[in-house]
Amino acid sequence: MCSIQEGDIENPIKKDKTEKSKVCMKCGGEAVLITRINDPLCRDCFMVYTTHKFRAAIGKSKIIRDGETVLVGFSGGQASSCLLQLIKDGLSERAHKKLRFKPSLLFIDEGAAIDMSAEERLDSCQKILQVMAKSGFPCHIRSLEEAMDSSFITTDSSKDSLASTELPDLDEQSQGQRSKNDLDTDRPKPAEKPKTNGLPIDKDFKEKCIHYDESEIKLKELLKSLKSVTAKEDLIKSLRYNILIDTARKHSHTKVMTGDCSTRLSVRLLSDISQGKGAHVAMETGFADKRLDDITVVRPIRDFSSKEVTLHNVLNDVESVFIPTLTTKAPQNTSIEHLTESFITGLQADYGSTVMNIMRTGEKLNTEILDSTEQQCIICHAPLDTSTGIASALNAVEFSQKISRKNDDKLSPECCGEGDGSCNTKSGRLNKEEALSTLCYGCRLMVKDLSDVNKLPEYIQRDITNRVNRSKMKADIQDYLLADD
Ligand SMILES: [Zn+2]
Ligand SMILES: [Zn+2]
Structure with a gap:
């Protein structure tokens, strides 16, 4: 809700270049x-x-x-x-x-x-x-x-x-x-x-x-x-x-x-x-x-x-x-x-x-500052702003991007069959989709501009891999966890 009151913001008065006081408004001396x-x-x-x-x-x-x-x-x-x-x-x-x-x-x-x-x-x-x-x-x-x-x-x-x-x-x-x-x-x-x-x-x-x-x-x-x-x-x-x-x-x-x-x-x-x-x-x-x-x-x-x-x-x-x-x-x-x-x-x-x-x-x-590091962007450490509703603009953009690069099979490789999510990490190379999931919207834009995510600094790659592996593990054992709300 916008809380700007009238008079809150000064009117944009165009500067008058001709008339300027030469007297200091505080002490009355000569203004410089x-x-x-x-x-x-x-x-x-x-x-x-x-x-x-x-x-x-x-x-x-x-x-x-x-x-x-x-x-x-x-x-x-x-x-x-x-x-x-x-x-x-x-x-x-x-x-x-x-x-x-x-x-x-x-x-x-x-x-x-x-x-x-x-x-x-x-x-x-x-x-x-x-x-x-x-x-x-x-x-x-x-x-x-x-x-x-x-x-x-x-x-x-x-x-x-x-x-x-x-x-x-x-x-x-x-x-x-x-x-x-x-x-x-x-x-x-x-x-x-x-x-x-x-x-x-x-x-x-x-x-x-x-x-x-x-x-x-x-x-x-x-x-x-x-x-x-x-x-x-x-x-x-x-x-x-x-x-x-x-x-x-x-x-x-x-x-x-x-x-x-x-x-x-x-x-x-x-x-x-x-x-x-x-x-x-x-x-x-x-x-x-x-x-x-x-x-x-x-x-x-x-x-x-x-x-x-x-x-x-x-x-x-x-x-x-x-x-x-x-x-x-x-x-x-x-x-x-x-x-x-x-x-x-x-x-x-x-x-x-x-x-x-x-x-x-x-x-x-x-x-809003979130307390869990899982909800922070890997690159800029700001809270993730990407958990929006299904009908959000962000989802619409992601969807149309997914459709338009459908043929690029390198981005979504098939599972190797082991079912442990190690397909992508096995080669030690990062998968762009996975990397994006750990980033805020702004950092996603930056990484999307990058031709190869494996060029990112090693500390970022390491953090992304850790986050991805952790969330995979969490998803795997989800059924055995007691619900926490
Ligand atoms: Zn003065
Ligand atoms: Zn970020």
Whole structure:
């Protein structure tokens, strides 16, 4: 039921570019910027405003406890640089009511996904490292292809850390120098140079590099086998999410912070809805994402618009690093997300309340959290939204897809006769139909785009096989079970 009242949403008044007040609305001093729709503020009042907004978001939620260690996802972009600066200011001794959590930073190198050369990857990692090291917080660097590694596990049991490297007291200069030497002398191919972190190259490390090369090839093949850019973006997003979670688990953090601002989130909200992921938008865009039992993802700057983020960074001389993405310089209709982004930013330029209205409408949505892991999507861990009624749109779509690929007998092989459901798993290969049954609607769309499900990262394949085998076993012994309602 729609609960929007009249006056709840501000009228979309087109911006008047001619008339702007030059007086700070708080102190009456000289205003240097206009924030929200038409609020002139001076520099000092703007800083008070942003600091308050950030701290109120953290304080109000009461999610982060004193002394807790928090993993902060750092991409080097404007929003995460702004978040890092706000955290630094909040933790500093001179802060009024000092924040008391302990952050550590994680940068995920996604160079492999966009075919960056070894030199470019090394260069961007070094730039990021320098920015991260200046904060004085512990830093980690991981790469996206690590998720393709056979030893990559995201379950709680994997406390042994091998992939990520801690850099507590980083000496930027020697760090950069040594990594560069590694590149020049040792490995011309894109191996994870920044991972050496100044350690001498020994046999073990070389083996690890070869390992990463394999993972990099696997990742590139997987991305290549996805037809649409939208599916590629989805996959990268989900691998990124899993690496964040995995790092948090390995270092026993229970909170992850991301620098998603409201402009970013409103793009995500609309593009998720247009891709049939409406059931999860509350998790994807809310302040706290509690889909996992052990780790909560929080978005402390979700009330900041991208304009406020940029203003904050300019006024504070905050450094940020530009890292290209899959759709940088691409035409606007390359992917659904890219198109949504240009739609929203175009609208926002003329109607200043666009993003705010999208976010406030999104806040009225809610996701039901289910307690059983059997009912979670294997890839994104959101509750499955696919157990709909027989007359649902989803069933109709599935039915027509089944009919149209009737001739493709590879998708539904006959039983080998053993009746234990081992026909498909015997060869160690996943069956697409079975894989789809363990996924939410949004992830199904992504996997349907894939030519071969066996290209998926091994941890996903393993989880799917386990889930499928378990549900087969459950079905087999169903008759002998006492009914539980
Ligand atoms: Zn002022
Ligand atoms: Zn999913």
